[in-house]
Amino acid sequence: MTTPAPIAVALDAPDLETAARWAGLVTPHVSTVKVGLELYLRYGPDVIASVRGASGVHVFLDLKLHDIPNTVAGAARAVARLKPTILTVHAAGGPAMIKAAVESAPNTKIAAVTLLTSLSEADLRAIGIPGAPEDAARRMAAVAVGAGAQALVCSPREVAAVRAEVGPDVMLITPGVRPAGADTQDQARVATPEAALGDGADLLVIGRPITGAPDPGAAAAAIAAALRRVRA
Numbered sequence: 001m002t003t004p005a006p007i008a009v010a011l012d013a014p015d016l017e018t019a020a021r022w023a024g025l026v027t028p029h030v031s032t033v034k035v036g037l038e039l040y041l042r043y044g045p046d047v048i049a050s051v052r053g054a055s056g057v058h059v060f061l062d063l064k065l066h067d068i069p070n071t072v073a074g075a076a077r078a079v080a081r082l083k084p085t086i087l088t089v090h091a092a093g094g095p096a097m098i099k100a101a102v103e104s105a106p107n108t109k110i111a112a113v114t115l116l117t118s119l120s121e122a123d124l125r126a127i128g129i130p131g132a133p134e135d136a137a138r139r140m141a142a143v144a145v146g147a148g149a150q151a152l153v154c155s156p157r158e159v160a161a162v163r164a165e166v167g168p169d170v171m172l173i174t175p176g177v178r179p180a181g182a183d184t185q186d187q188a189r190v191a192t193p194e195a196a197l198g199d200g201a202d203l204l205v206i207g208r209p210i211t212g213a214p215d216p217g218a219a220a221a222a223i224a225a226a227l228r229r230v231r232a
């Protein structure tokens with residue numbers, strides 16, 4: 001039996017049955033499943049047990065918390081009892097907010113989202129972040145890690161720069177991953193699974209290229225095999 005690949009499949013499904021079915025199909029091949037806003041806001045905390053099943057797969061709760069520190073502390077405490085392996089907050093919330101999340105969920109890795117992968121360089125300029133995205137990602141990464149974040153979410157385009165900034169011990173998570181030739185959809189700063197892993201990502205978030213495939217299990221297995229070849 002092969003070790004599950006460092007992939008978090010984004011279970012962005014319209015209903016719980018579909019999410020649980022996708023989770024069952026992909027968990028032989030991947031380490032992690034990701035629950036995001038769509039499922040969590042529709043079904044609440046029960047969704048975690050449904051997708052975790054009996055497999056022991058890691059659950060990544062991608063709620064991207066972003067509020068004042070006291071509010072984020074309460075929210076992180078509320079979801080910590082669900083024992084997600086990873087919980088996201090926005091790095092833009094600042095160091096006190098990130099620290100509040102870290103202290104309120106001591107058994108969960110707090111991952112700070114740097115710059116959303118859906119934003120193009122023009123979008124970033126328009127919202128007041130000019131220059132190379134990796135410069136801003138590095139700055140946000142340094143602040144987040146200084147505040148106690150154990151993981152960071154960044155584009156695979158910036159993962160090498162972020163790794164150079166924070167060193168080997170911080171978990172780097174990259175959405176915006178597309179197999180060569182796949183539709184980028186609403187993602188702007190993308191790279192292939194092989195490039196993301198080769199540039200230093202620890203966990204690749206992949207949703208629609210797997211869940212939108214005719215056979216999500218086979219799609220996950222194919223990407224997992226490609227990653228094994230990178231590591232060989």
Ligand SMILES: O=c1ccn([C@@H]2O[C@H](COP(=O)(O)O)[C@@H](O)[C@H]2O)c(=O)[nH]1
Pocket residue numbers: 010012036062113115116117118153154175176177185187205206207208209
């Ligand atoms: O910067 C970010 C942060 C989080 N995401 C999430 O990852 C998945 C990507 O899904 P795809 O179908 O592979 O595009 C999705 O759940 C996002 O909410 C991100 O894309 N970018």
